[in-house]
Amino acid sequence: MNFGEFVRWRHARGALVVQPRMGFADPTVMRAGLLATRRVDAATVGTITLDSYTRVGDLDAAGHALGQGLALNGYPIVNHPPGTTQAVLDGVLAEDFPVQVRHGSARPLDIFAALIRAGLHATEGGPVSYCLPYGRTPLAESVANWAAACELLLTTRQDGVEPHLETFGGCMLGQLCPPSELVAISVLEALFFHRMGLRSISVSYAQQTNPAQDLEAVTALRRLCAELLPGADTHVVVYAYMGLAPRTPAGARRLFASAVRLAVAGGAQRLIVKTVAEAYRIPTIAENVAALEHAAATARAIPRPADTAGSGGQVYREARAIVDAVLDGAPDLGRAIVLAFRRGLLDVPYCIHPDNAGRSRSHLDEDGTLRWTRLGNLPLGGLAELRRQDPVGSTELLCALSYVQRTFDAPHLEEV
C-alpha cells in the first residue's frame, strides 16, 4: 500500500487521517517522534520535515550546524548518510504507517534523491507553491526543477511502489489569498504532477478565515479533481489555519477543532494538525502527540455528512475559470503556468516574488470572508463581485492578519 492508498483506505473505514509537521535534526529524536506518531490511537501518517538550510540548498550550512552541534529547525536529510535515515525508519515505516517528507524547496532534486535512497516515496510541494512565497528562485527554473524531481520520483516504481506527491498550492502565503485562487493553484499543480506521470496525488487546502467559504473551497477542490483528474488516485488534505494562532489555549483548541470540522464536512481524507506551541517555537514530540489525539478525538465525535457532493459554489466557478484560462495558454502545462503568471492570469495578492504580477488585491469582510478588492488581469471579470475597491492600508492589513487570533481569543481573554 502506498501513501495515497493508505489514506483512502483508512478514510473509507471511517477515520480522518491526521498528520503532524514534525522534524528534528537529531536522528534519535526524529525516530522517537515517528514512533510516537505511529503509537497515537488514531489513523496517523508520519512526517519528516526538513530544516531551512536544506530547503534553500545550503548544504554547507546544514553540515556546519551538524558538525558543531548547532540547532537546526528540521531533519537535514541530504547531509545525513542514507544509512542514518534508513536506521531512523527501520521498524517504523510499514504498510500501515507511511512517512512523508516535507521540505519547501524550489530546488528539490537533492532532497528527492536523498529520500529515495532512504526508501521513501511520498513527499509534497509544487513548482508554484514552493517558489513564489519563499525566496527568489525564478518561476521558470522552479518549474524545470520540479519536472526533473517528478521524473526522479517515478524511478521508485522499479521497486514496485507507487510514489505519492501532495500539492502545497492550496496554502500559498498561508493567508489572505482568496480560496478560489488557492484551489486553482492546487489543482494546477496536481495536473502538473499527473502530466509528469504521477498517479497518486493529494491536493491541499489551508483553512482560511470563514467556515462557509472554506467548506465551499474543499468541495470545489474535490469536484475539480473529479472533473480534471478522473484517472488519478487523489485525496484532499486540509491544513489547520497557518497564520497567527490564538494566544489562549482554549482559543487555539477551538480553532484546531474547526479545522477538523472543515475536513470532515468537506469530505477531506487527511488533516495536517497544528500545535498550541507552534506560534512560539518548534513543538515537542509530546505536544505533537497531544495535537494529533485532540484532532482524532474531535473527528470521531463529528458525524460524517451523508452527502458531500455539493457544487462548490462561487469558489468553484472562479477556480474553474482560472484553471481553464491557464490551460488555454500553452499545451505544455509548465510553460502555461509560467505564461499565466507573466500575463497576470495567476496573480497572488500580497506576493512579492518578482515573477508575480502583484496587481490583484484582497480583503476580509466583516464575517471573515475573503474577497477580491482588485482583480488585476485575473480571468474573473464579470464572475467575481467587487464590493469595494479602496485599497487595504497598513493598519487594515495588520487587523486582517490577526483576525483569526482575535476572533478565537475573544471568549477566553480572561484566561490571559
Place this chain on the structure above:
Amino acid sequence: MTSTARLDPQPAAARDGRPTAVVSSMASDAHTWNLIFLQLLVEELGFEVTNLGPCVPDLLLVEQCRIRRPALVVLSSVNGHGYQDGLRVIGQLRGAAGLAGTPIVLGGKLGVSGEHRAERVAELRDAGFDAVYDDRPDAIESFRRFVAARVAVGRP
C-alpha cells in the same frame, strides 16, 4: 537594467514626483508579511516603494539601492539574524556610490533573544544606520517621526 544616472547625487523621484523608497529583507530571512506591511506603511507616508522581497543577497541589495538612488532605505528582519545581517550590509551600503548620506533604517526582531537589546541598537547605529527599531510597541510611531523629520515628502 540601466544605470545611466548613477552619479547624480540627488535621490531619484518616481514619475509622479513622489520620492522613492526601497523596502527589503536581508539574505537569510524568508519572511514576507513584515515586508508587505512596511510597503503599505511607507506608501502611506508618501513614497513610491520598491519591495525587494525576502532572502535578498547583499550584492543585490547594494546594487538595487545604487541604481535606484532611493530617498529612504528600510530594512526589515524578523528571523533573529537582523543584528549580524545588518552589521554586514550597512558597511557595503555606505561604501556604495551615492548612498553615504541616504537615510537607511533597520527594524524587526533583531536577535534570537531579548538580551543586550540596547547594546545591539547602539552598535548598529554606530555602524551606520540612521535609526534602528528593535521590536518595541512604539517602533512604528518612532519610524513615522523619523521619516517626517528626515525625509522631505510632498504630502498628497
